[in-house]
Amino acid sequence: MYNLPVLLSFLWGFFWSLPLSILPSFHGAKIDDMIMLILLFIFLCHGKVNIKLIAFLFVVISYSTVYLIFSDFDNDPIAIYVRIIQSMLLVLFSYFIIKNKLIIPSFKGVILGGCISLFFFFSFVFKNVDFGLLIVKGSYLVKDAFQYSESDPFSIHVNSISNLYMFIFFCSLSLYLLSKKKIYLYMSFVFLLVPLLMITKGVLIGIMLFFLIIYNDCLKQKCGNKYFIIVTISMIFILLSSFLFYSNVERVFNEYNINMSSRDSIYISALHAISDNLLGYGLDSQNSIIYNYSGINYPAHNFFLSLALEQGIIAFIISISAIFIVLKKVISFSNVFGLGVLVAFLFTGMFGNLLYFYKLHFFCYWFYILFRLELL
Secondary structure: OOHHHHHHHHHHHHHHHOOOOOOOOOEEEEHHHHHHHHHHHHHHHHHOOHHHHHHHHHHHHHHHHHHHOOOOOOOOHHHHHHHHHHHHHHHHHHHHHHHHHHHHHHHHHHHHHHHHHHHHHHHHHHHHOOOOHHHHHHHHHHHHHOOOOOOEEEEEOOOHHHHHHHHHHHHHHHHHHHOOOOOHHHHHHHHHHOOOOHHHHHHHHHHHHHHHHHHHHHHOOOOOOOOHHHHHHHHHHHHHHHHHHOOOOOHHHHHHOOOOOOOEEEHHHHHHHHHHOOOOOOOOOOOHHHHHHHHOOOOOOOOHHHHHHHHHHHHHHHHHHHHHHHHHHHHHHHHHHHHHHHHHHHHHHOOOOOOOHHHHHHOOOOOOOHHOOOOO
16 A cells, blocks of 8 residues: 555656646546546545545535536636636645655655656747847747747646746755755756746745745754855845846836736726625636726736635635634744745735636645645
8 A cells, every 4th residue: 555655646746747738638637637536535545534624625615616606607617616626636635645644755756747847848948939039028038939839838828837846946945855965956946947037027036035034044043054055045146136137127127028917907906896896706707807897808816816806705804814824823833944935825826826726826835835834
């Protein structure tokens, strides 16, 4: 019973971090989804589930079912509902992976798959990106190459690529802290090249905040690992310099084609819509609601606004309360690494759809809550 879960957890991590369009899928379910279901079956047959976790899953699915029933089916609320169920399965899967001490093989699989994904990423960049167009396209140079090319090797949305590598970075850095093998430290910073090249500002700021939290703790504790401190300071400098260069000077805004992507209008419209209906508009309604208020056909690009728009102020309050509880536990556990990861994901989720029940992002968040904070 031991060897099979170890192998499957490694293979799951490998295929999870390898979201290539050339890999087969079965009615939308990918290889890592199949492996996850097999592991869940094994775990459920040989282990008990935490009652608090079951209660959480039941409340989320039941609450979402109500909003599915009252949703406008001219949209596609069933797709959102399936995403929510999938997210809850990932939470349950995270619990069993941690409980059965399968973190290390899972992370090793994630890193190996991430390395192969990195090869495909750079192969595509070298073949399709003309860096001579930097002045014209600026920060969108690499991103546009993925977004508007039919030869994009990835099966996930272009905005998810940087988030994927942010998670792989945290996995590699975690293995370094657990094993003290510097190869994982080197690899963790190689993975950061992706969000740096794509200038994913939310991810970069989230990672920068993570480094600042870690560095501040090293100063307080007079950390003896000078090598880790030096690398941390270097990454803070690189990330901060990159962000300032691309986002903090008006001339650069104009010259390098950087804007808010209409987020200011989207946020204002979402707030107006929420104030007009505190109970929410139903699953998969945010695009149409924001379009009615602003003429912009985009989601809210903010986890909290998306949640309040579709599932009402009650879901919003519950989410805020849960985050405060988690933050309180983080502080009480003095888990600085966990605090840094939590802040990074929360900040990134405030400027995109990072946490709104997407398989990739929601799992990243909950996996680290359960792993680093040891809540269950």
